Amino acid sequence: MSPWKDVTKLVTAKFGNEDARTLAGYEKLGGYQVLRKALGMKPDDITAEVKASNLRGRGGAGFATGVKWGFVPKDAKAVHLVCNCDESEPGTCKDRELVYWDPHLLIEGMVIAAYALKATHNYIYIRGEMMREYAVLAKAVEEAYGRGYLGKNILGSGFECHLTVHRGAGAYICGEETALLNSLEGKRGQPRLKPPFPAIKGLFDEPTIVNNVETLMNVPFIIDKGGAWFAALGPGRSGGTRTVCVSGHVNKPGVYELPMTITMRQIIDEVCGGVWKGRKVKAVIPGGTSMPPLAEDELDVPSEFDALMTDERIKPVEVAPGKNFDLGGGRVLRTMAGSGGIVVMDDATDIPMAVWRIMKFYAHESCGQCTPCREGTGWLEKVARRVAFGQGKPGDIDLLASIAHGIAGNTICALGDAAAWPMLGFLTKFRADFEAKVAHKGAAA
Amino acid sequence: MSLEFSADARKKINDLLQKYPSSKPVVLAALHLAQKEHGFLSDDALKLVAETLSLPYAHVYGVATFYTMFRREPAAKNILRICTNISCMLRGAYDVMAAFEKKLGVKKGGTAGDFTIVEEECIAACANAPAIVCGTRYFLDVEPKDVDTILDELRKTPRPEGEIV
Known part of the structure; x- marks a missing residue:
């Protein structure tokens, strides 16, 4: 039995409970009661609680949510809240599960956040391939309208809040918040140059806050129990729990809500039952494939x-x-917690082959706007492929590093870095694996 | 040949137009609907969307060709989106892909009977890799030996993507 089984669960507490997925079942468990409480508070007091909670964005960047909300100009006439449900960072599978099991928690969190931001016309941008989850959300939104949790005069408070579920159509880049806004506006999903940031000029050129699914689902707990309570659940400047998705070569892959004090080694050994087939860890991607990997001695x-x-x-x-x-x-780059997607690779893993697959992904998903990323990700894929398949040439390893270094920091959005960082990270920590592949040219798979 | 939307699609588009300040944000939904009703996004289908939303054809074309779920050619009623990204690859997704290709006698991207095979990027089901999504149905922890069971189920109960549009 995992010693981490009984830790505090917030956003995943209702996993497995079919009844709680309906509005009636959600209400039976106290659902929408926090919204009632919130509507009796001053909007700024809600933002203050979220600031005090040390809630940080669960989508990837880990930016302080309350601080982000504070960027909206006080005299803004129209504000929008957009939920980013475009989860597509390889190795990440929490938001899809969260939406499926607890759609009303997301809606309740969004209405509370919208009230704090004075945002009346709000959207959930859901990835096109998540067809089942779109149906779940569309139904939940309809139920919420029917009970007055969404609409013109919410629970008699005078607050008006509309929520529309907006489907994407297949594009990883739309998880980048400004690309998401362009996609929501009916355009190609290409990122915008920042500044201005969305909180100043976002959807339809109006101030907009874009928050991740898990981030917004934490809001009702913060308003219910207080920012200080939430902050105390986590270490340092990181409040609350963290939902991680563990995949790859472990015995028990899964979506687990855990305290952030837990180490990577404990997650692998104590939560996930260790590495499969009795093998050892070779590499761990700590937060989606955009993040540099950890070696076995860094866990x-x-x-x-x-x-x-x-x-x-x-x-x-x-x-x-x-x-x-x-x-x-x-500043040096070590790694980041990213999207919570932990990918474990055992000691039999062909690292150059795994890296090639990651590079293939970024080459496929580059939006084509910036030359270093459009061309560079294609070159990374091409060179990584020939190395992985035993056709590498002398100098290819330095070439990969040079291309990656040329992309990093030179593009409008972070997709370029997302390809460059893991490329450089794997070369830093597993260079010998690449050298062996190039040395045994023609002999490999 | 000029195409038309069904009454149901026109109603859906009109309802959506109430939720946005202009017609442009409705373009993705209208393209999903056009694809559902006309099978794929031919030039005429793009023209239909452009005219319905009073948008330039070039804009609609630009959007339709940016997103991978929009097709410019026909596909079968079941689109098998087989993930081969890192988490699925580490647990044998390429063997699963090969098993489907062999059984259906067609390479990824191709169509055979009721099935089109698509090599999909991460579908957010990494904890149950390898994973496949077909419409609203997920197939999880898939092994090459599951090919017949999966195909049989989908022959009996097709999962067209248009089902939820």
């Missing part, structure tokens, strides 16, 4: 946002042996 670091960025037990990513990647301002 004793907590899974929390700041630890993964700063803990000195994690070797910095290099652009060449002995030369650290400069994240800007002289």
